[in-house]
Amino acid sequence: MTPDAEIIAVGSEMLTSQRVDTNSLFITDHLNALGVEVRRKVIVGDDRALLTDAVRHALEHAGIVILTGGLGPTEDDLTRESVAEALGRTLVFRQDLCDAIEERFRRRQRKMAEINKRQAYLIDGAEVLPNPSGTAVGQWIALNEEQEDGRVVMLLPGPPGEMKPMFTDQCVPRLAQRLPAQVIRARFYRVTGMTESDLDQLIAPVYKKYTNPATTILASPGDIQVHLRARCSTAEEAERLLAEVGDPIEELLGERIFSKNGDSLEALVGALLRERGATVAVAESCTGGMVAERLTSIAGSSDYFIGGFLVYSNKMKQDALGVDAALIAEHTAVSGEVARAMAEAARVRTGATYAVSTTGEAGPESASGVPVGTVYLGLASPERTQAVRVTFPGDRLRVRLFATQGALDYLRRRLLGRA
């Protein structure tokens, strides 16, 4: 039988009106993929008695108990002590962990603070879950191994950047090993260039007929994720069901699917540029650096990303890119003409194979008179220089996110000979 899970988010800040626990969403996604259901979530402050009580209570109901947060070095980080108390185990100082933390500080020419020693205590019997991004190691505790009790408790750090890789790299494989053989096969599409409701209207007639595979649709600006998950006793059966639902969906969505393996648009564009030995530059106005930020978030992007121009003011468009003042006066800065001129100039001035440009009104006010949400995306390549007009819904941040995604997708489609 597959055990249920309970997730405990630790930290008084999670009990303020400004913060929600989002770590549990990531964890839930991965647990579900393993066939594990989350039965309860608890959010508790930095209070030893309440936290200890929460762990005890969770262990009465759940086979898998996952705690996030409270592993820092300060006095209000109480997860280690509370779990140890709830389990009736001691905390053991581990010199090797202490040495590793000290070494981490030394590498940065800094001295470890005395309080960081708190992070070198392990609950008796726990396995260390290494944390490449921070000083707080995680802990994995399998209870009563000899009695085949099967319950496990995990202590994970609170910062998502540390928790996520630890959970996927360390906890998911350990859990998969313990759980009953059940085959889960998944397909995962990332889609851009349409709204969530248009997408749903298009593909619902296909997936609605099935509860297995389960279909989940998740939207963020310019990036809709479609998950199909089949849960069967054999791989063949799961793959057959996935094909039955997934193949027609792929047909319907066509090139709007930009990734079938979870890769981000910037990773994909980077790979396409690298394959072709090509380079790219940017000329950004309304996105203010977001296109470049996405491109350079990929390790090794210096192989194909040359750089670019942030031409927020009209004067910068003229000075840095030589966009004709008369062109701006005639068409306004938010126009296809200016977007094309920006892309072309960025390509010529940097010597890049491709250049993308953005100019638009992100709001809340419109400076050009063009309606807020209107963005022109320009693209210069050896074949031709073009611009497209797009309109995006939402506030300033959403318009900028959509425009950034749109610019990267425009480049993707050009790289694939489809735009």
Place this chain on the structure above:
Amino acid sequence: MTPDAEIIAVGSEMLTSQRVDTNSLFITDHLNALGVEVRRKVIVGDDRALLTDAVRHALEHAGIVILTGGLGPTEDDLTRESVAEALGRTLVFRQDLCDAIEERFRRRQRKMAEINKRQAYLIDGAEVLPNPSGTAVGQWIALNEEQEDGRVVMLLPGPPGEMKPMFTDQCVPRLAQRLPAQVIRARFYRVTGMTESDLDQLIAPVYKKYTNPATTILASPGDIQVHLRARCSTAEEAERLLAEVGDPIEELLGERIFSKNGDSLEALVGALLRERGATVAVAESCTGGMVAERLTSIAGSSDYFIGGFLVYSNKMKQDALGVDAALIAEHTAVSGEVARAMAEAARVRTGATYAVSTTGEAGPESASGVPVGTVYLGLASPERTQAVRVTFPGDRLRVRLFATQGALDYLRRRLLGRA
């Protein structure tokens, strides 16, 4: 004594990876204003045994137990039954409630479905909390009134549009009447330029002596938040305690506190530039647009942000900014000399009052030979052009986040005449 509160969000959909409970944030805000702390939040699915257990458990720890959701008409709406069971009370059919629901349907020319009768059951002894926006009435249960036990349980509908008016109009006044007059006052500092453990070592001797105000410390790359919350019977007393702890903390942290009202660094820098009628440009290498993205995330930033240069490659540093190839050859691109030359050129070429630059090794590999995590931040202003060397821990993303925050903070300190 003011009781603590526990909030229980009911609904299996709240345990999926797509949904978070946000009702509790609204409720928390109002409770805090009444001097009530939320000690724990629980999210539980549509499972009668678990829900009953959650209510029982909550009543052991909290004087105020608030449930949201599970008051609908369907079989999986189990809050009424579960709370009744946990309290050992019966459910009583109320003809007047049933009539009101029927009337509601009739007004819309519809017939009440049989299952809606479930919504006409009240827990014995409960007061009705009317719901002008839906068929699910809320319930207010004061326990053991005669023994002055003081504990209360509230059942509120899940849809925020129904829950919010019910809570503010019906529950807040009832709570205010029962609670001792109490106020909460808070201070909130955002700090940069030091690590969480250094900060804690510095200020722990001050705040450790106090449980009131309560101190919470929260860190993200380059941005540490310190919350102080005092809970007292009078505003004067709360302010006095806050000053007792907050004033020495402010003294110790000094200019590393960049905000006392929650404002982000980019909002603050924007306000300082605007005040001075000054403008800013950027020259970004390792941060690849992230400094500009932060600056332009603020509405109206076109008043002070001119634009800039993304000089990722050495050739771009030379072509777009005129950085001397010999300078790069002598010092490498990751050097104070190059950071200064970048900032100076960006300032001259854009005519901006200030220009900030970044050049560093974000990893995972080092191209220049300089250790990964090393970043030079340059700053040009009317007074002088300087650069500082900083080293940041963590992976590519963290180094870039730290460097971005560092660049904005360098500008902030210069704007304040402190760098």
